Amino acid sequence: MTATEDSFTNWKTREEIAESMIPIIGKLHRERDVTVLLHSRSLVNTSVVSILKTHRFARQIAGEELSVTETLPFLHALTALDLGPSQIDLGMLAATYRSDDRGLSVADFTAEAVAGATGANKTERRESRDVVLYGFGRIGRLLARLLIEKTGSGNGLRLRAIVVRQAAGQDLVKRASLLRRDSIHGQFQGTITVDEANSRIIANGNEIQVIYSDDPTTVDYTAYGIKDAILIDNTGRWRDREGLSKHLRPGIGKVVLTAPGKGDVPNIVHGVNHDTIKPDEQIISCASCTTNAIVPPLKAMADEYGVLRGHVETVHSFTNDQNLLDNYHNSDRRGRSAPLNMVITETGAASAVTKALPDLQAKITGSSIRVPVPDVSIAILNLQLGRATSRQEVLDHLRDVSLTSPLRRQIDFITAPDAVSSDFIGSRHASIVDAGATKVEGDNAILYLWYDNEFGYSSQVIRVVQHVSGVEYPTYPAPAV
Structure with a gap:
């Protein structure tokens, strides 16, 4: 058999395995309210090719491709358990099992890792x-x-x-x-x-x-x-x-x-301060798309290195608030044609940081430029850190945060050398760290954070709604704190 034939046979085998996973994932979702994830990406209602691409994407963040042959046994193990409503991350299961040296079987390890969602521990299914x-x-x-x-x-x-x-x-x-x-x-x-x-x-x-x-x-x-x-x-x-x-x-x-809410309306960024919402609070804000994009990585950097001060420059896609052609507008510059110009405008995202991160003492300033693309923006976060570090250390830290931390649904990480804005249309993360563009020198770090200001933000809103409604089910294995 030639190398080409061997590669094609391997693909067909993995395709068949992915195909067999679909009904299992669907049944867990419909009958037990279990959402199967792979590195925070839902596999519910996805195609064979999407499942394979999601497995392959793991190489960009974990360093190597994750094979369906590796995750399928964990999926089978889940079907044998008395699972309650939850989110189960096959990528995390496979990664933690790989580093476990106790010699447990996949079934025993899985049962232990998701014990909080089984038997007497499981969350009862709630009414819609x-x-x-x-x-x-x-x-x-x-x-x-x-x-x-x-x-x-x-x-x-x-x-x-x-x-x-x-x-x-x-x-x-x-x-x-x-x-x-x-x-x-x-x-x-x-x-x-x-x-x-x-x-x-x-x-x-x-x-x-x-x-x-x-x-x-x-x-x-x-x-x-x-x-x-x-x-x-x-x-x-x-x-x-x-x-x-x-x-x-x-x-x-x-x-x-x-x-962004005004006055005493709480501004919530899921993953950062959603647990501060009081049970009797009737009115909340999900802040802005840009606030959601910069606050999670800002928290990740502040927790690890400390942040003394920072500036965020947002290069933002144009919105319906602007004019297609030059016409009157209440705001300065926004009356000029959106698809024909870069437009300097204001952003309240920097000031909103203090609402989401009240313990952060650093002063964060911000400005924004609207540009002629219809979706996906980038925030350039320039930080003075509390200690000197290296580019590789920062990248390793943010990669780990995107994989194993409580912020893994908010922060994504990409190493593609030719990534551009349209690549992130449909991203469900609040922001995506562009590893190739990251700059670090001593105590100064500059992060380039892509975000789908429409879909990524909408995903964050839904997470907040799930949380306040009581249907945000726990994720297993539990992320590292």
Whole structure:
């Protein structure tokens, strides 16, 4: 057999193994509310090729490719356990098993590693929590996609309604079409039908009521069978407690804002300060996409090296807030054509750091430039550290953080020498450390952090909503603290 034939045979074998994993992953998700991950990447509802690519991606962060032949035994071991709702990371299982020298079988090791999710220890499956989207723009439609994707088990979060202003002419059909197709994020994964008679969009079996209103105080959500729902305001129209309290209508239990909150509204970055949310808090903010991008790596650096001061320069994709062609705008410069210019503008991300990291004494300044790309931005974080270090030490630290720390869902790590912004469309991490661009000299470190300011941010919002709803299930093996 030639080398070419041997390589192809190997591929076909791995393809067959990946194919056999799909029904196991699906059954665990539907029947036990178990989400199978690989280095923080969900394998639920993915294709054979996606499973193989996710395994291969491990070489960029762990140094070597992870084979499906290595992870399949762990997956089989999970099916034999009395598992409760949880997230199980096959990549972490394989890595920790490799470093364990006790000679345990895969089955015994797996049972021990996920013991917190089995038998008497397991979390009981909760009833689904109703969710309402107030607004249905760029972020709203991505939140809808993520919510629909996560209802496969019948538990967790359930998108019940969307509130929008009535538009003229085939409003429902056009909104459904925008959910079905997106110029940046591609086709919706599933089926969408429109029930115009009842003002509903039906997506993958989820009946989503479309409520027309331009005043939140006029809506009674209980009239639609909605109870104790989490309402996600993605309009940005109200940002303080007084304004957002208008949403606390019959049927609504909590309000989550997808923009920086003002006044005493808590600004939450999942992975960093989500555990500070008080159980009785009804109104919270998920801060901005840029705040979510810089705060996790800033915390990772501060915890390890200390940070004395810093500056963040954001090179941000243009948004709907800007004009396509030169026209009047309330803000300076934003009236100039977004697809034709780089536009210097302000960012509140640096000042928002103090809300998410109140113990950080360092002064962080910031500025921003909007550029002619439709999605994915980069934050350049220039830090003066508390001690001198080396480039390799910083990279090793951030690589470990992305793999094994509590921030592994927020921070990704890439070593590709020719990575560009479009490579990160659809990333579910808050930010991605570009190893090749990282610069370190003595106590000065400059990090280049990519982030999908639409999809990565939406993923962070959903994590916060899962947390406050009580359906954010624990991950096993537990990350290193």
